[in-house]
Amino acid sequence: MNSEKHKFELVLWDLDGTLIDTLEDLAAAVNHALALRGLPLHAVDEYRKMVGHGVRNLVRQAVEAAVQKTPDQVGGDDGRAVRGDDGRAVGGDGAAEGQQLRASGLRMLKEIGFSGTVPKNNFIQLQDGQLMPEYIDAALEDFKEYYKAHIDVHTRPYPGMQELLTELQGEGVKMAVVSNKFQEGTEHLIREFFPDIEFVAILGNRPGYPLKPDPEIVREVLEKAAVEKESAILVGDSPTDMRTAANGGIEAVAVSWGYRTVEELARAGVAAEAAAGPNTEVGSARAQTGPVAKNRIVHSVEELRNVLRK
Numbered sequence: 243m244n245s246e247k248h249k250f251e252l253v254l255w256d257l258d259g260t261l262i263d264t265l266e267d268l269a270a271a272v273n274h275a276l277a278l279r280g281l282p283l284h285a286v287d288e289y290r291k292m293v294g295h296g297v298r299n300l301v302r303q304a305v306e307a308a309v310q311k312t313p314d315q316v317g318g319d320d321g322r323a324v325r326g327d328d329g330r331a332v333g334g335d336g337a338a339e340g341q342q343l344r345a346s347g348l349r350m351l352k353e354i355g356f357s358g359t360v361p362k363n364n365f366i367q368l369q370d371g372q373l374m375p376e377y378i379d380a381a382l383e384d385f386k387e388y389y390k391a392h393i394d395v396h397t398r399p400y401p402g403m404q405e406l407l408t409e410l411q412g413e414g415v416k417m418a419v420v421s422n423k424f425q426e427g428t429e430h431l432i433r434e435f436f437p438d439i440e441f442v443a444i445l446g447n448r449p450g451y452p453l454k455p456d457p458e459i460v461r462e463v464l465e466k467a468a469v470e471k472e473s474a475i476l477v478g479d480s481p482t483d484m485r486t487a488a489n490g491g492i493e494a495v496a497v498s499w500g501y502r503t504v505e506e507l508a509r510a511g512v513a514a515e516a517a518a519g520p521n522t523e524v525g526s527a528r529a530q531t532g533p534v535a536k537n538r539i540v541h542s543v544e545e546l547r548n549v550l551r552k
Contacts (some may be wrong), residue, residue, distance in 0.1 A: 244279045245507070248331075248410075248413060248414075248415055248550060248551055249550065249551065250415065250417070250473055250474060250475045250493075250550055251305040251415065251416060251466050251467075252416045252417070252418070252442075252463070252464070252469040252471040252472070252473060252475070253410065253415060253416070253417050253475055253476075253477060253550065254417075254418050254419075254420045254460065254463055254474060254475070254476040254477070254487075254492075255407075255417060255418065255420070255476075255477050255478075256419075256420060256421060256476070256477065256478035256479060256480070256483050257419055257420050257421035257428055257431065257432070257446075258293055258294065258421065258423060258425055258479075258500075258501070259293070259294070259478075259479035259480065259497075259499075259500030259501040259502075260400075260477055260478050260479045260497055260500055261399060261400065261403050261407075261419075261435075261436070262397055262398065262399045262403075262431060262435060263396075263397065263398055263399075263400060263402065264293075264397045264423075264431070265286060265289060265290065265293065265310070265501060266286055266395075266396035266397070267284075267389065267392060267393060267394065267395055267396050267397050268289060268293060268300065269284065269286040269289045269391070270388075270392065270395070270396075271286075271385050271386075271388045271389035271392065272284070272289065272300060272301060272304045272385055274349050274384065274385065274388040275304075275305075275381040275382075275384040275385040275388070276304060276305065276308050276381075278381075278384055279305075279381065281305065281309070282308050283307040283308070284304060284307065284308065288307070289304070290501040291501070291502075292304060292307075293501055294422060294424055294480045294482050294501065295453065295482065296423075296424075296426055296447050296453050297382065297386070297389075297423065297424055297427075297447070298378065298382055298424045300385075301378060301381050301382045301385050302378050305377070305378060305381055312338060321543055326466065327358075340391075365529020372539045386424075387473060389427070390426070390427070392466055393427060393431065394430075394431065394434060395428060397431065397435075398435075399435045399436075400499055400543075401543070402542075402543035402544075403543065404435065404436065405543075406546070406547060407436060408438065408439070408440050409547075409549065410550070411438075411439055411440065415550075416442050416467045416469060417439065417441050417442065418441050418442050418443040418444070418445065418463040418467065419432055419443070419444045419445060419446075419465060419467070420443075420445050420454065420459045420460070420476070420486070421445065421446045421447070422446070422447050422453045422454050422482070423446045423447060424446055424447045425445075425446035425447060426446075427446065427447045428444060428445070428446030428447075429444055429446070432444050442463065442466050442467045443462065443463050443466045443467070445459055445462065445463065454482050454483065454485075454486040455483075455485035455486040455488075456480050456486070456489065457486065457489035457490035457491070459486070459490075460474075460476070460486060460487070460489070460491075460492060461490065462491025464490075464492075471491045471492050472492075473489070474492045474493070475492060475493045475494060475495060475549075475550070476490075476492055476493070476494045476495075477494070477495055477496075477497065477546065478496060478497070478500075479493065479496060479497050479498075479499070479501055479502055479507075479508075480496075480500065480501065480502050480507075480510075481502065481507065481510030483496070484496060484507070484510040485510065494538070495538045495539070495540055495542070495546065495549050496510070496538065496539045496541055497539075497541075497546065498541045499541070504539060507539050508539065509515075
């Protein structure tokens with residue numbers, strides 16, 4: 243590679259909110275699962291803080307937030323109250339409210355192009371006051387079915403990212419994708435929008451592997467790329483990405499065009515630095531290579547390009 247141009251031999255890219263904007267398609271798919279259950283839907287912007295921790299966590303948070311919006315009013319389409327597994331009603335009788343929520347959900351489903359049949363009597367299931375895992379699992383399957391069929395309706399790369407990756411590859415920089423999105427979806431979107439980039443690894447949420455911020459994904463990429471920690475950097479849009487880099491002992495830079503605010507990213511950078519004590523993996527790396535996961539935030543592709551160069 244051209245060592246005169248680039249400080250880093252390897253760039254690890256987060257996917258959602260960093261390389262591509264997937265928020266609208268994710269929101270539509272989760273809203274589909276909510277509407278099937280007669281639950282209130284969320285605005286696209288409400289999903290910004292929910293994404294980035296894997297799709298099961300996304301669906302769980304969305305369902306919990308929807309229930310919180312109507313704590314005493316969620317009902318079934320037949321007017322009965324929502325009941326837990328013990329048979330006790332949750333909230334009031336839910337008659338008018340349940341019909342209203344169902345009608346609202348159907349309208350929003352039509353707006354996002356859904357033409358199927360909405361099942362009846364799909365009540366929220368509670369156990370000891372908590373949503374039952376089986377209820378979340380069922381909602382997750384509905385989400386996945388819809389999302390896989392509509393994964394790229396609105397999704398697009400952020401302006402300038404395709405050109406930047408092509409440039410980096412041409413200059414000999416190795417690259418990998420490290421995402422908490424399910425593996426199939428990660429591979430699909432990368433192959434669609436970055437077909438000419440030869441990534442050393444495309445890693446998403448895979449069975450048996452921990453999610454970010456666990457550093458395992460960093461270790462795996464470093465091994466595949468045969469690159470040392472001090473020559474690698476992670477580019478992401480969330481505090482989770484900053485913690486992943488810190489935990490893995492590599493540097494990081496945050497982009498401001500993703501799903502977190504600049505204030506959140508700034509706090510995450512400070513927290514990552516503070517957490518890197520002398521007896522931790524990242525602290526040991528710092529002793530050899532200087533600060534990692536610095537409080538660096540870029541606001542444009544040109545700024546990012548400059549960070550990746552000496």
